[in-house]
Amino acid sequence: MVKIKSLEELKRIKEQAQNSVSLRVKGDNIENMIQIRVAMATCGIASGAREVMNEFVEALGEEKIDNAVVTQTGCMGYCYAEPTIELTMPGKDPIIYGYVDKAKVHEIIDKTIKHGELIDGIINSQHKTIE
Amino acid sequence: MADYKFHILVCGGTGCQSSNSHEIMEALKQNVADAGMAEDCKVLMTGCFGFCEQGPIVKMLPDNTFYTSVKPEDAAEIVAEHIVKGRKVQRLLYVDPENEEHVSDAKHMEFYKKQMRIALRNCGFIDPENIDEYIARDGYAALAKCLTEMTPEEVIEEMKKSGLRGRGGAGFPTGLKWQFARGYKSDVKYVVCNADEGDPGAFMDRSILEGDPNSVIEAMAICGYAIGAKYGRVYIRAEYPLAIDRLSIAINQAREYGLLGDNILGTDFCFDIELMFGAGAFVCGEETALIHSMEGQRGEPTTKPPFPAESGFWNQPTNVNNVETWANVPVIFLKGADWFRSIGTEKSPGTKVFALAGKINNVGLIEVPMGTTLREVIYEIGGGIKNGKKFKAVQTGGPSGGCLTEKDLDTPIDFDNLVAKGSMMGSGGMIVMDEDDCMPAVAKFYLEFTQEESCGKCTPCRVGTTRLSELLTDITNGKGTLQHLEELKRLSEVIRDTALCGLGQTAPNPVLSTLRTFEDEYIAHVTEKTCPAGKCQALLKYEIIADACKGCTLCARNCPVGAISGTVKNPHVIDQSKCIKCGVCMNNCRFNAIVRH
Numbered sequence: 087m088v089k090i091k092s093l094e095e096l097k098r099i100k101e102q103a104q105n106s107v108s109l110r111v112k113g114d115n116i117e118n119m120i121q122i123r124v125a126m127a128t129c130g131i132a133s134g135a136r137e138v139m140n141e142f143v144e145a146l147g148e149e150k151i152d153n154a155v156v157t158q159t160g161c162m163g164y165c166y167a168e169p170t171i172e173l174t175m176p177g178k179d180p181i182i183y184g185y186v187d188k189a190k191v192h193e194i195i196d197k198t199i200k201h202g203e204l205i206d207g208i209i210n211s212q213h214k215t216i217e
Numbered sequence: 218m219a220d221y222k223f224h225i226l227v228c229g230g231t232g233c234q235s236s237n238s239h240e241i242m243e244a245l246k247q248n249v250a251d252a253g254m255a256e257d258c259k260v261l262m263t264g265c266f267g268f269c270e271q272g273p274i275v276k277m278l279p280d281n282t283f284y285t286s287v288k289p290e291d292a293a294e295i296v297a298e299h300i301v302k303g304r305k306v307q308r309l310l311y312v313d314p315e316n317e318e319h320v321s322d323a324k325h326m327e328f329y330k331k332q333m334r335i336a337l338r339n340c341g342f343i344d345p346e347n348i349d350e351y352i353a354r355d356g357y358a359a360l361a362k363c364l365t366e367m368t369p370e371e372v373i374e375e376m377k378k379s380g381l382r383g384r385g386g387a388g389f390p391t392g393l394k395w396q397f398a399r400g401y402k403s404d405v406k407y408v409v410c411n412a413d414e415g416d417p418g419a420f421m422d423r424s425i426l427e428g429d430p431n432s433v434i435e436a437m438a439i440c441g442y443a444i445g446a447k448y449g450r451v452y453i454r455a456e457y458p459l460a461i462d463r464l465s466i467a468i469n470q471a472r473e474y475g476l477l478g479d480n481i482l483g484t485d486f487c488f489d490i491e492l493m494f495g496a497g498a499f500v501c502g503e504e505t506a507l508i509h510s511m512e513g514q515r516g517e518p519t520t521k522p523p524f525p526a527e528s529g530f531w532n533q534p535t536n537v538n539n540v541e542t543w544a545n546v547p548v549i550f551l552k553g554a555d556w557f558r559s560i561g562t563e564k565s566p567g568t569k570v571f572a573l574a575g576k577i578n579n580v581g582l583i584e585v586p587m588g589t590t591l592r593e594v595i596y597e598i599g600g601g602i603k604n605g606k607k608f609k610a611v612q613t614g615g616p617s618g619g620c621l622t623e624k625d626l627d628t629p630i631d632f633d634n635l636v637a638k639g640s641m642m643g644s645g646g647m648i649v650m651d652e653d654d655c656m657p658a659v660a661k662f663y664l665e666f667t668q669e670e671s672c673g674k675c676t677p678c679r680v681g682t683t684r685l686s687e688l689l690t691d692i693t694n695g696k697g698t699l700q701h702l703e704e705l706k707r708l709s710e711v712i713r714d715t716a717l718c719g720l721g722q723t724a725p726n727p728v729l730s731t732l733r734t735f736e737d738e739y740i741a742h743v744t745e746k747t748c749p750a751g752k753c754q755a756l757l758k759y760e761i762i763a764d765a766c767k768g769c770t771l772c773a774r775n776c777p778v779g780a781i782s783g784t785v786k787n788p789h790v791i792d793q794s795k796c797i798k799c800g801v802c803m804n805n806c807r808f809n810a811i812v813r814h
Contacts, residue, residue: 121280
């Protein structure tokens with residue numbers, strides 16, 4: 087380890103280390119977080135769910151949206167529309183988007199997450215999340 | 218660096234470790250790796266979550282799911298269901314005893330609702346063996362602030378303004394203590410952390426050192442800057458091996474970062490910490506005895522003054538604070554003295570950690586703002602008395618404290634209120650007793666403890682506690698008289714007024730407080746020779762009700778000393794001279810024909 091010789095260096099270490107605990111800080115306040123769950127069963131992964139998930143993590147990071155968490159879930163049953171994601175805005179019912187690709191990820195972030203605007207691709211409006 | 222999408226936190230406190238939490242962590246890691254998710258899911262061990270009753274605890278993030286009583290063989294299901302498929306494992310969730318609903322988030326549990334964690338802020342949140350995680354939680358920012366923006370005098374002023382009082386028991390204002398130590402001029406001064414936690418049932422200091430050792434290190438460095446000391450010592454009992462390990466790791470990491478050592482953060486402030494091990498003598502929690510023990514002498518107290526601030530370790534000015542006190546210090550500088558003052562009560566600001574034990578549903582470690590009532594602690598956080606029994610008393614302050622009863626339940630807890638009620642804060646042990654606990658026996662338990670732990674230096678304590686304990690033994694054996702009670706009281710007062718140090722002066726407290734509030738029970742022991750709680754074996758009598766006895770012979774066959782005689786289908790009789798009062802006959806009787814009185 088390199089010695090910390092000033093306040094600035096301490097701050098720099100703090101910023102680097104922040105990543106390692108930020109997930110826990112968010113978890114402490116999960117009710118107020120935007121939650122994105124990517125269906126990652128075999129069909130999802132085969133259709134590119136992993137890339138979609140990584141794209142979400144990166145794009146949210148670039149956009150500096152730090153009140154969001156991205157996790158994976160099992161098969162949601164919409165295998166015809168993979169990759170599918172479930173988006174839950176704080177205090178709202180979850181929405182399911184199907185046929186999500188990298189471009190769609192950015193559209194979801196720009197419109198739904200930032201402005202609460204629903205876009206094409208919602209595949210089941212009656213959806214209920216399974217705990 | 219890979220961004221983990223899940224964190225699995227496994228409790229690494231001593232309680233959960235003894236229930237195999239290490240194996241749970243290894244099993245989780247293995248399963249995560251087998252599922253091909255090692256890059257997405259981080260498994261780590263943290264300090265104590267406090268809910269020891271339900272341990273081992275495993276916490277899942279980011280969804281904040283709290284799994285209880287986890288076993289190593291549950292790891293596969295947790296990973297396959299929760300991590301891979303995103304479904305909670307219902308059977309491992311906490312079940313609310315009120316409405317039998319599963320509660321997945323700790324925030325919705327009664328146990329956590331009224332808590333406020335300042336000293337325990339990082340316990341169960343960070344990896345205590347990784348200083349980066351502490352830094353990520355604003356660690357060492359308070360030290361940096363003190364070193365770069367404040368003079369030592371300003372640091373002391375801020376401490377005084379915060380009103381923080383020593384959490385070791387006596388409640389002496391910390392800022393004032395620092396000021397005294399600063400006031401004495403010397404080239405060599407010492408900052409000492411008192412980690413000689415000895416009250417039966419109390420384990421907050423151990424948990425802080427195990428869960429967040431850096432907070433203590435940082436606070437000691439701040440104090441070093443304030444009083445002008447370069448040397449820090451942690452006096453810790455050798456029977457806390459895990460705390461010693463974690464603290465040693467933290468000290469080494471802090472040294473590597475230059476947060477301990479010479480020219481800390483580029484300033485001319487130098488400070489380093491060494492560990493010193495105690496052999497686990499209760500009296501060494503007293504600061505003068507602690508210092509003697511550190512010097513390699515017998516752990517015996519000396520009269521104050523001189524106070525350690527004037528002449529302490531190697532006769533140099535020394536400031537001693539307790540672990541929990543230290544853990545509060547960095548937060549005060551980060552959030553300000555005014556913020557700290559806004560919590561708790563006017564004369565006792567801040568929070569206090571309590572170790573709940575005894576006949577209570579939720580045994581564990583809790584932290585609440587000062588001024589919370591005993592009722593809230595016992596019934597809301599603690600979940601009430603075990604097995605629906607009736608509350609009788611709560612013992613606070615350990616062997617130096619006293620018992621509080623039903624009528625004291627609505628007292629807001631702070632240093633002064635507890636003393637006014639005849640008990641004390643102590644280090645925060647809270648032992649809850651129900652209707653089955655016998656108060657003279659409780660007093661006897663504590664007296665045996667202090668008698669054993671007395672260092673023997675002064676006569677009132679050495680001989681006095683022995684005599685007290687003998688008197689109590691007589692009373693609980695049915696050999697007591699009213700004279701015994703008079704003698705108990707008189708002797709207690711003499712010891713209180715004449716013993717050399719706090720151990721002896723407070724040793725009679727359990728006797729005086731139970732004698733005051735449960736005098737009837739003492740009188741029943743000496744005049745009627747009965748134990749109302751049914752605890753003192755020597756005073757019990759088992760009898761067979763002839764009308765109810767069917768002569769099944771079960772009691773006679775189970776009696777370990779052959780005290781029961783009788784023929785089949787005829788009422789049996791207990792020979793009182795042989796009976797050892799073990800109660801086996803009563804537990805076995807199917808016709809409720811045996812009574813105890």
